[in-house]
Amino acid sequence: MRRARVVVSHRAPDRPAIQVARGEAVTLGDRDRDWPQFVWTTIAEGHGGWMPAAIFDADHGPAMALSDYDTRELDADSDEILVLHYELAQWWWAENSKGLQGWIPARALEFLEVDDP
Template identity: 65%
Template structure:
């Protein structure tokens, strides 16, 4: 499994993460200005989060999820070493030494392996 050193701090947003699974109906809104591969995704219960647009069958409005995705982000501090599982839209799903998992932007990581 690849590893990376955190070179800049990352903090998860102050909102609960959301999850989608194949077949989940959602409403897609605006694209993120900083991360244009991501679209604001609202679940039927009104909770929302940023999800890669490629994971849906439409680009805006009513859509259906095509794959599993969890918006959970991982707090990371400079100097910390993370294990990396997979990359999607310039973010890595990572695990820290405590076993916590979540997404971290690639731009705050230096790959070690």
């Protein structure tokens, strides 16, 4: 497994995470200014969150999810070591030493060599 050290603390936004399943209908809004590969996504229940535009079959308006996605972000402090599972749109699905998992931006991480502590 790939590992990384957190170089900039990260906190999840103050809104509940949402999930979409492959084939689920959603409504896509504006692109994020800081992360243009993300689009504001509203699910059928009316809740919204940022999701990678690449997982949808349209750029704006009504769309269908091409894969499952969970917006959960991982709170992490500087110098914390995380296990990285996979990357999507410059964010990593990571796991901390307590087994908690979620997304963290690549720009908050320093990748470690296999032999690093």
